[in-house]
Amino acid sequence: MGEAKSRTKQYEQTKQSLLASCDGDAKVVAGSAIKLFERFILPKHYTRGCYLVTMVLHRFLAEEHGIATIPVVGYVNDGTDDIMISHAWLEFDAMKTDLTLNVVEHPDVIRPGDVVVLDTVLRPGVLHYSYHRERPAEAIAVVNRMLSDPASANIARHKEIEHEAMLVRSRDASLMDAYIAGAPLDCGYAAMTAVLR
Template sequence: MGQAKQKAAAMSKWMDGLSNEEKIVHRVARDLFDKVIKPRNFTGMCYHSVFFLNEYLREKHGIATLPVIGYVNDGTDDIMMSHAWLDFGGRKTDVSLAVTEHPDVSPAGELIVLDKVIKVGHKYSYHHDMGAAGLRALQSIQASGGQAIVEHKLQEHLLMDARDKDPALIRPYLDAEPNGFDYLKIVKLIEA
């Protein structure tokens, strides 16, 4: 059996082991990646994609998920980048890190659905907190003239964390997307 057939068989076996809700989470996450993120080369969309998945799965399928606002690290240093992913039953889904704006600086990561690597990419580590090493790296960036960008990213992280804790703030955030990819537009794209 060739490598492609082996991968397809392994994916089929994995899918067979999923519950109905997990199959829906998988399908919706894949549709968001395959029909919205990848064809438009959308980058920097972690918060938007996670909040969309959370809202859509709850509203259309009655599936409760948990958006996680945390950090990722690329393994080359101690810098922690604010990032969001979806948790369902203790399993991670991340559809946004597989496409990055500057792959030479931040390589495209894995496409992960329910802890399964669907598309191979750079392996990032995921963290709920920045940790001491991350804080030291942040202070180093601030000391070398990066105060403005550090402050901006910290404020963004805090704002997204606040939205995550108050579901009433999520839909207005999605509907205020400046490029027109609000909640209903994405719904139309993934349901097409």
């Protein structure tokens, strides 16, 4: 069996095992997340949308199924250095769902991570990212160095501002709704949730 076929078979087995182990709301969360990954993110090669995907899935589960989830805006680290990248994922019953680290625009720059649904790795990435709600001192020191370096200060400042704005949006329903409403039509709420119905 070729490597691609083997990966596909492993993905399908892991997916079926996860769905079989879930019931009630957990099954709805897992099924919705998997559909969003398989029917929207993969075929569209949708990248750089962690905030939007997380907020759309959060809103869909609440509005369509009455399921409470937590959109988390935190940081991920690829284990190769102390740099923490702003990132969003969804939590349900203290279990993490992250659909957006596996499909990346420039895999030579940002290495693909796992597709995680309810703490289960469905599709392994090249790297296994760690998740953090806050940055440790080492990561803050890296940011401070970047902010003081004229070569990296502008991008570092932009990323700090973006993270803070997304953190505020993730905690305020009206700001979250406005952010979702401002998305382009081809990747907005209606486009993403159409594949979930």
